[in-house]
Amino acid sequence: MLDKKKWGWWRDAVFYQVYPKSFQDSNGDGIGDIPGIISRLDYLQQLGVDGVWLSPVYDSPQVDNGYDIADYRAIWPPMGTMEDMDRLIAEARARGISIIMDLVLNHTSDQHAWFQRALQSRDDPYHDYYIWRDGTPDAPPNGLRASFGGSAWTYVPHLGQYYFHQFAPQQPDLNWDNPTVRRELYDMIRFWVDKGVEGFRLDVIDVIGKDPDRGVTCNGPKLHPLLDELSREAFREEGLVTVGEAWGADLERAKRYSALDASELSMVFQFQHILLDQLPEGEKWDMVPLRLTALKRCAEHWQQGLHGQGWNSLFLDNHDLPRIVSRWGDDTTYRVQSAKMLATMLHGMEGTPYVYQGEELGMTNIRLPIQAYADAETQCVYAERVARGDPPEEVMASIYARSRDNARTPMQWSAEKNAGFSQGDPWLPVNPNYREINVQDQLADPNSILAYYRSLIALRKRYPVFRDGTFTLLEPESEKLFVYTRQTDTEQLLVVCNFTGETVPYERPAAFARAERLLGNYDPAGGALRPYEAQLYYQRRQA
Numbered sequence: 049m050l051d052k053k054k055w056g057w058w059r060d061a062v063f064y065q066v067y068p069k070s071f072q073d074s075n076g077d078g079i080g081d082i083p084g085i086i087s088r089l090d091y092l093q094q095l096g097v098d099g100v101w102l103s104p105v106y107d108s109p110q111v112d113n114g115y116d117i118a119d120y121r122a123i124w125p126p127m128g129t130m131e132d133m134d135r136l137i138a139e140a141r142a143r144g145i146s147i148i149m150d151l152v153l154n155h156t157s158d159q160h161a162w163f164q165r166a167l168q169s170r171d172d173p174y175h176d177y178y179i180w181r182d183g184t185p186d187a188p189p190n191g192l193r194a195s196f197g198g199s200a201w202t203y204v205p206h207l208g209q210y211y212f213h214q215f216a217p218q219q220p221d222l223n224w225d226n227p228t229v230r231r232e233l234y235d236m237i238r239f240w241v242d243k244g245v246e247g248f249r250l251d252v253i254d255v256i257g258k259d260p261d262r263g264v265t266c267n268g269p270k271l272h273p274l275l276d277e278l279s280r281e282a283f284r285e286e287g288l289v290t291v292g293e294a295w296g297a298d299l300e301r302a303k304r305y306s307a308l309d310a311s312e313l314s315m316v317f318q319f320q321h322i323l324l325d326q327l328p329e330g331e332k333w334d335m336v337p338l339r340l341t342a343l344k345r346c347a348e349h350w351q352q353g354l355h356g357q358g359w360n361s362l363f364l365d366n367h368d369l370p371r372i373v374s375r376w377g378d379d380t381t382y383r384v385q386s387a388k389m390l391a392t393m394l395h396g397m398e399g400t401p402y403v404y405q406g407e408e409l410g411m412t413n414i415r416l417p418i419q420a421y422a423d424a425e426t427q428c429v430y431a432e433r434v435a436r437g438d439p440p441e442e443v444m445a446s447i448y449a450r451s452r453d454n455a456r457t458p459m460q461w462s463a464e465k466n467a468g469f470s471q472g473d474p475w476l477p478v479n480p481n482y483r484e485i486n487v488q489d490q491l492a493d494p495n496s497i498l499a500y501y502r503s504l505i506a507l508r509k510r511y512p513v514f515r516d517g518t519f520t521l522l523e524p525e526s527e528k529l530f531v532y533t534r535q536t537d538t539e540q541l542l543v544v545c546n547f548t549g550e551t552v553p554y555e556r557p558a559a560f561a562r563a564e565r566l567l568g569n570y571d572p573a574g575g576a577l578r579p580y581e582a583q584l585y586y587q588r589r590q591a
């Protein structure tokens with residue numbers, strides 16, 4: 049077990065993201081809940097993870113599945129009670145698992161008591177908790193657009209003012225210029241630390257320093273001063289792990305976020321790799337094929353750039369992204385091989401890996417009729433694009449590939465009713481492939497994707513080179529193979545991945561000719577790599 053009082057313990061950790069609504073329902077209402085998560089802690093312990101990042105469980109009207117918080121200090125009743133939450137923290141800790149809460153600090157729900165007061169009058173002290181501009185109904189302050197479509201400004205007639213929201217109109221942005229707001233948030237964070245929470249994932253943290261009047265949202269001028277204060281006031285508690293979601297992070301910014309003096313955060317989720325298969329000036333719905341050389345260059349940039357200067361997070365999946373096996377692997381013929389290959393590619397790198405629920409099973413994307421998508425973002429893009437004249441089949445093709453609901457279908461525990469997720473009607477359909485893809489079968493199969501993840505996680509803990517080694521890209525020009533080494537003075541690792549469904553000729557470098565094979569998704573053979581083959585080789589170095 050890791051010593052979580054030691055600064056930097058998270059460099060040896062592997063985290064697992066739970067999306068509570070879809071993880072395990074315990075009472076048949078079709079909604080995953082905290083008692084359900086508790087009942088699956090043994091599973092997570094067996095997998096070997098050190099912490100769980102819990103997507104929001106706070107009280108919420110669920111316009112955005114809990115990323116619209118109505119009360120930061122209460123649990124959404126269908127999710128359970130505060131006693132359940134206390135029990136989850138304790139039961140997890142007893143298994144060496146830290147609970148990492150999701151902090152949504154940029155906005156609240158419009159149902160939050162603060163916003164309800166803010167709506168009452170311009171003179172209410174809570175009014176200034178949010179961002180308001182005077183105006184007339186037909187003239188918003190500027191043309192800023194909200195992330196889920198439409199204007200970022202919503203008019204409130206009885207106040208004669210607009211409020212600002214970067215996401216849905218039901219998610220008004222908090223006014224970070226107001227010191228009282230910041231104090232409230234820091235106190236709230238202490239409330240959870242006192243409960244035994246050991247870290248936080250900070251939702252859209254790179255937009256809190258915004259300057260909406262100048263049209264600036266991401267990476268605003270006040271961002272780093274605010275983060276510095278946040279960290280000083282709320283996080284410098286010994287051992288807390290903090291990971292910021294930062295779509296706008298480049299390498300220089302990430303160095304600052306994850307600086308070794310702990311002045312800001314432990315690490316950030318950056319998305320440069322995730323943005324590679326969309327049109328540079330477009331949205332995620334505007335898809336282009338992934339070029340492997342671009343992915344490799346991106347990995348090299350981050351691996352070498354943060355080495356010794358900051359810290360990477362490593363992820364391919366989360367609750368906002370399509371399933372990686374459907375995206376960059378092959379979710380039909382080579383599903384098992386390609387899921388293991390993608391995991392090998394990622395877990396061989398320097399940084400803290402995050403496994404998103406179901407990724408360890410090779411869960412895939414889903415196709416639903418448009419009415420069945422629960423996600424607000426999906427509904428918005430459909431309405432907007434069909435209205436502007438895009439053929440509906442084209443819009444649906446993008447949704448099948450990119451909708452956030454791909455990641456949110458219920459966890460597939462078994463071949464039983466509703467995949468063992470719920471006795472009732474699941475809030476979002478279960479992927480019909482649960483009879484072939486589920487935990488129960490994979491636990492019984494030593495060659496399963498699940499077993500492979502367990503091995504990868506265990507290997508990271510056995511060999512320091514996974515944490516410390518320098519990264520060198522080999523075969524940089526290949527559009528088929530992703531090959532790299534990690535090296536320290538005493539150890540070296542070779543990671544070999546075939547990103548195609550073809551057999552590709554390949555010889556290991558001489559330096560690894562006698563290396564030990566740690567793990568792979570095929571029995572080793574010489575001279576070529578089979579479809580989606582991945583191998584990990586290890587060797588001690590002579591001094």
Ligand code: TEU
Nearest residue numbers: 112115152195215251252295332368452
């Ligand atoms: O996501 C941030 C965000 O910008 C997303 O809208 C993202 O761009 C989109 O999902 C990609 O298609 C965070 C949360 O992770 C997300 O679930 C929330 O909806 C959002 O913030 C608002 O809180």
Ligand code: CA
Nearest residue numbers: 073074079081
């Ligand atoms: Ca339930």
